[in-house]
Amino acid sequence: MNICIIGTGFVGVVSASVYASFGNTVIGLDIDPQKIEKLKHGQVPFFEPGLSDLLLEQQKSGNLHFTTDYSLAVSQAEVVFVAVGTPSTSTGEADLKYVFATADSIAPFLQENAIVVIKSTVPPGTLTQYAERVKTKTQAQFFMASVPEFLREGSAVADTLHPDRVLIGTTEPEVAEKLTLLHQPLQTQIIHTSPESAQMAKYSANAYLATRITFINQIADLCEKNGADIEEVIQAIGQDKRIGSQYWYPGLGYGGSCFPKDVKELAAYANSIGETNNVLIKINEVNEQRIEKILNQYEQKIGGWLNKKVAVLGLSFKPETNDMREAPSIKIIPYLLSKGAQVLGFDPKAEWPVNGDISFFTATPPVTTVSPDSSFTQVNTINDAVRDVDVIMCVIEWPEITSFDFSQSKSAKTQWFVDTRNQFSPKEVTAWGYNYLGIGR
């Protein structure tokens, strides 16, 4: 099939490369000319394991192209995917301005019977509004569908090639048939739903996972006070098949480009239709306060952050990505600096902005600028970060960090080892000579 993918961010580039690998002719489009220039030269504008090889392979095969030209991209396409960003507004609703802008841009070039698929995460009702907008600018007959994306950054290629399921949300049988054919090579279960169910399924999946994280954090807080160990509790409850042993992450709360916004957007959507007493508002509130709460607890134990030298290990929001949107480091580093600490940061891939402006990475207050002459330095090795510090704070479980031999970096003075994701054995860390602080243990 001839496919066009609008928006070449994390979802767009991965999807374009994977659809191309099935023998389709795919053209990726973005309004960011720098991004498109890089992609045209086979460079992925962000770090995602395995994506660079797949992209180059598909470009060489002639199946995959990139452009900024809507006329070129859309006029040939049987299926147009919309994969642009849907950040939340300051009041929590999904900001659909990028999505609707694509409606205006594709409309004049849509071919007869084209299928427009919204892959971006959008609330129910969006498809109807989108179609109405397109109709004002074209005479062509077109169809709409919702095929939400479930990939995870850091394993996006594998997730897209081997998804747990593909959701095809449409009311048109011919559209369902064509999109089923397109996704057949994935050899996974294809679930046919209405567009509204597909959209609700996407939001619900992320909201549930975020709720699970918030729930276990609150249980961890109880363990902290009563001598229980959250890891032992998780092991025990996980044996119950109704609960399961996967996806328990006591820590500093959820972050990244999706969970925080999706929880807020679902809460705002619930509010907008009169379902005001919903748990999601509280989940968001608890999560937004999480980092400060935990850092305050550590502060009590460590005896203040003033003049402490702290190594923050892991700046991205999770391992295997350089995406820093809503990463814990975005809150931790300004917090520590405001308390008078000197901070050294390390990450295998993510880079702290040179000008210190982190406002792009977070929508949640405080949006703090860390000036270049502040007491923050990003260093290139873990050794450089941890040398003679007062506190080693392991924030993200990059394999480079969890497998590092911290016993070699212990100096003669009192040093704290803060394990914000319970990745280390308290016994071992204590044996190395550090004072250990984890979460709920």
Ligand code: NAD
């Ligand atoms: P992103 O911010 O990485 O990329 C979006 C891209 O869209 C940018 O390159 C931007 O320049 C481009 N764009 C914006 N307006 C445009 C326009 N009018 N025409 C063409 N291009 C335009 O976003 P992402 O992380 O890939 O997410 C895209 C959507 O997928 C969002 O709705 C998100 O919630 C959803 N999603 C993301 C993930 C993820 O892990 N990133 C996973 C599942 C679903």
